[in-house]
Each structure stands twice: as structure tokens, then as C-alpha cells.
Amino acid sequence: MDDATRRNGMYHDLEQEPEEQRRERKWQAAVELIRQAWNSAPAFKTRLENAGMTPEDVRSAQDWQRIPVLRKKQLIDLQRSGLRLGGLLTTDLGDLQRLYFSPGPIADPEGRDQDFWGWTEAFYAAGFRKSDLVQMTFGYHLTPAGLMLEEPLRELGCAVIPAGPGNTMQQVEIMTSWPVTGFVGMASFLKIIRDKAVSQGKNPRTDFHLRTAFVAAERLTEAVREDLETSFGMLVRQGYGTADLGCIAYECPDMGGMHLSSRCLVEICDPKTGEPLPAGETGEVVVTPFNPVYPLIRFATGDLSRLITQPCACGRTAPKLAGILGRADDTAKVKGQFIYPHQVAQVMCRFPQVVRWQVVISNPKGKDHLELRLEIADNIDSASVQAAFQEGLKLRPEVSIRTESEGLSENAPALVDERNYEDA
Ligand SMILES: [Zn+2]
Known part of the structure; x- marks a missing residue:
């Protein structure tokens, strides 16, 4: 060929x-979807009710934008809060493919x-x-x-x-x-x-x-x-x-x-x-x-x-x-994987020597680079930190150790994305 x-x-x-x-087709599909979700996905019904709305209130693009957005991190707790992924799903888990x-x-x-x-x-x-x-x-x-x-x-x-x-x-x-x-x-x-x-x-x-x-x-x-x-x-x-x-x-x-x-x-x-x-x-x-x-x-x-x-x-x-x-x-995607600060925190709590930590993502020469900065109070084996991080987050960071005097500030953000895409 x-x-x-x-x-x-x-x-x-x-x-x-x-x-x-296209606009009309998509609008009709969206309206039909919220009607179905209102009837069969309790998590959506709650979201709409919390905004003081019912499906009948959604008649225009202006109404549509009043529906509060759903964030990926909300899914973590929501999905475990009840049956059918906390009411996000309109079918039983066993009826999925x-x-x-x-x-x-x-x-x-x-x-x-x-x-x-x-x-x-x-x-x-x-x-x-x-x-x-x-x-x-x-x-x-x-x-x-x-x-x-x-x-x-x-x-x-x-x-x-x-x-x-x-x-x-x-x-x-x-x-x-x-x-x-x-x-x-x-x-x-x-x-x-x-x-x-x-x-x-x-x-x-x-x-x-x-x-x-x-x-x-x-x-x-x-x-x-x-x-x-x-x-x-x-x-x-x-x-x-x-x-x-x-x-x-x-x-x-x-x-x-x-x-x-x-x-x-x-x-x-x-x-x-x-x-x-x-x-x-x-x-x-x-x-x-x-x-x-x-x-x-x-x-x-x-x-x-x-x-x-x-x-x-x-x-x-x-x-x-x-x-x-x-x-x-405050999440970042590296090599197809999202990094959530709370996942890093879960790994870090296994290392009591770590006083503060910070994940820094950069892209020197267009290639993603992941650095885990640690401020420590006692000696630490950076290889085992690296291994634990990789096990928890499926990504292998470079670990850089800092002592208290050159440590991270108290309000240092957990995740810093320094990637620059200007030259891409
Ligand atoms: Zn084209």
C-alpha cells in the first residue's frame, strides 16, 4: 500500500x-447524557443537586457551564464510596467488559x-x-x-x-x-x-x-x-x-x-x-x-x-x-504516568529520616527528567528510596540529598514542573 x-x-x-x-449533534448528545446520568448515576445527580440544578435547568450553553467540573483526584475517594464506583457507573461492575x-x-x-x-x-x-x-x-x-x-x-x-x-x-x-x-x-x-x-x-x-x-x-x-x-x-x-x-x-x-x-x-x-x-x-x-x-x-x-x-x-x-x-x-505526567503528591507522600512516610521532600520535573534537551529532592535528618540509603519510589509510582527518579542547612523551605511545593516546551 x-x-x-x-x-x-x-x-x-x-x-x-x-x-x-456538529454543534447541534453534540449538544443533543450532551443533553441526553445528563438525563441518563441523572436517572442512573447517583454521583452525577448529587453533583447537579449540589449546584442547585436538575437536568431541566440545562437548556443552553450558559446553563451547561454551571455544571461543576469533576476532577480526576475526586475520583479516588468517590469511586470507593459505594456501589458502582460510588455511583459514577450506570451498570454493575460485573456487566462491564x-x-x-x-x-x-x-x-x-x-x-x-x-x-x-x-x-x-x-x-x-x-x-x-x-x-x-x-x-x-x-x-x-x-x-x-x-x-x-x-x-x-x-x-x-x-x-x-x-x-x-x-x-x-x-x-x-x-x-x-x-x-x-x-x-x-x-x-x-x-x-x-x-x-x-x-x-x-x-x-x-x-x-x-x-x-x-x-x-x-x-x-x-x-x-x-x-x-x-x-x-x-x-x-x-x-x-x-x-x-x-x-x-x-x-x-x-x-x-x-x-x-x-x-x-x-x-x-x-x-x-x-x-x-x-x-x-x-x-x-x-x-x-x-x-x-x-x-x-x-x-x-x-x-x-x-x-x-x-x-x-x-x-x-x-x-x-x-x-x-x-x-x-x-498539582499533578504532572511523566512518561505517561501521573505523579500525585499524595502518592509520593505515601512512599516518603516509610523513611522517617526524611524531613522534607520535593519532586522536580524538568526536560533538559527535551527529555523528561525526574528528581526527588530530600532534606534528611539522618543517613539514608538513596537507592532504597529510589526503589520504593519506583515501586509506588512506576517511575525512577534521580535522588538528591540535602542537609538541613541547604534544605527545602517549609512551604516548598511538593511538585515542581520546570519543563519548558518552547523549543518543541
Ligand atoms: Zn486535518
Whole structure:
């Protein structure tokens, strides 16, 4: 199959819907969703009642924005507060298709509907086509990534090699021995695979058969994309979504941002008030997926972005998100994993020598770097702190020890995100 075929076409008509029609369709879907959630998801009913509202009060966009946003960290306690994930779910747990656990303590329920997470249009836009043989390098255990991103491949008629993460040698062996045309995983991992192959004397263009890649879970810089596209002679496209929501937006062949998914309502809001901002301003991405099983209405992702409304050459009419421009609250995402200060605190309380701690995330040369700064009162084995942190948060920090005299101030923030995306 030539690259022109991969770059052309749409998965379905909704991608070319006129704007007016899209707005009306999404509004009707949103209104129907809150009616269903009011009747079947007690947690939503309580949220609406606390705002002094009923579904009948939601008649316009102005009414809609009065619905208080739901934050990811609220899920932690809410999901454990009662049956059906504390009334967030409209079905019994046993009637789901799967129940995942995203990093940390949050459950992610998957219903039985076809294309449940909505990634299929994204994979089509990334150039995946029927009869592709695709190597899946996201994990399959507990976290949703592997299975969630297999779903669109099944919809499109591709075959999947469920390789999972790690095992670089074996990944190279499979990709160079078999006609693997697609890759799904982190761009940084594809780079590691490529570099390993090159070190073995292999040529990415002639020893591999890759034509397209769908990457996610970490920031993709244009330098990394170009490096991969050039060395393999392939397309590299990314999508944006979360374990709770599924697909939110995705790149098309023409790039320049990520088209909003046809299966959710996306708002850009003031991170403090939850009120929508004027078009083009940067704010928090607030998403309502049209998911009657798990109606996370007005779910605040904590990610910052802005909307691009200029027409796209690809013919898709949905506005685009201008990538993820930062984090709105006190969590940060590193290598696809969220870091919550309370998770770090849970690890740190095992080390009584630690007086204060701080997590600092930076990105020298565009690569995420995690540092755990410790102020200690007594000797500590930094390797065991590192191991405990990795066990609890699935990320390995560099540990830097400070004595009391050069220690952290009492009000030092638990999490500092110093990453700079200017040069991306
Ligand atoms: Zn486009």
C-alpha cells in the first residue's frame, strides 16, 4: 500500500460534518447524557443537586457551564464510596467488559459497546489500514493502554502482535523478521528500538517494513517525529486521550494540532472556575465523552491547551487542540504516568529520616527528567528510596540529598514542573 492511500480518506462522515451540524449533534448528545446520568448515576445527580440544578435547568450553553467540573483526584475517594464506583457507573461492575486500573488508585471501567474508547477514527487518520500487521508495545496488565488501543486495530481489520513494553532485543527481532507495517507505543520506545537495530548493523529503511506509527502517553516533539519519520520512511502520528475518557483528539496527515474526537464534547476552561474561555485562549481541557456507561460529565483533565479553528487541508472539519501546553493543577505526567503528591507522600512516610521532600520535573534537551529532592535528618540509603519510589509510582527518579542547612523551605511545593516546551 502506498503512502498516498494511507494519507487519504476518512473513517466516517462525522469527521466532515459542517460545524453547525456538529454543534447541534453534540449538544443533543450532551443533553441526553445528563438525563441518563441523572436517572442512573447517583454521583452525577448529587453533583447537579449540589449546584442547585436538575437536568431541566440545562437548556443552553450558559446553563451547561454551571455544571461543576469533576476532577480526576475526586475520583479516588468517590469511586470507593459505594456501589458502582460510588455511583459514577450506570451498570454493575460485573456487566462491564473490563475493569482497568490506571497508574495509582483509579479504576477505569470499559463497557461492551463497539469502539468503546473511540480511537478508531484516530488510527485511520494516522494511516492504519486493513491488513496491516501491527506491533503493540503498550502494556496489557491492569492499565488500559494495550487493550484500549487494540480495539481500533480490530475495528480496522489489522492484525496485532501483542508484544507489550520492554524486551527491546525481541522487539527488534520480530519487527525485522516479519512484515510488521504498524507500530503502537511511545515514540521514545520506537527510538530505542531503532537505535538498538542500528547498533546491530541493521538499516531502519530496508530491514524494517514500518509504514505508520501511532504514538501516545508522552510529549512528541517535532524533532523526534522527524527523526523517526526520516529514518524509517514512515508516518508518525499521535493521539490525545486518557485512561478515563478514551480518545479526545488526534492528528491527521496534515498535522498542525489534533482534531477533536467526534464522540465527546471538549471545552477549554478557566482552570480555577471551570468556565469556558473565549476561542483561542489557553485553558484546561474539560471533556464530556458521550459514554452512558461511565458518564464523566465535564471531566477536567488537568491538561492545558487551546483551540485552533482554522480549516485543515485534510478536509476534517473539527477544530483542533494545539497540543498539550502544560498541567493545570498539582499533578504532572511523566512518561505517561501521573505523579500525585499524595502518592509520593505515601512512599516518603516509610523513611522517617526524611524531613522534607520535593519532586522536580524538568526536560533538559527535551527529555523528561525526574528528581526527588530530600532534606534528611539522618543517613539514608538513596537507592532504597529510589526503589520504593519506583515501586509506588512506576517511575525512577534521580535522588538528591540535602542537609538541613541547604534544605527545602517549609512551604516548598511538593511538585515542581520546570519543563519548558518552547523549543518543541
Ligand atoms: Zn486535518
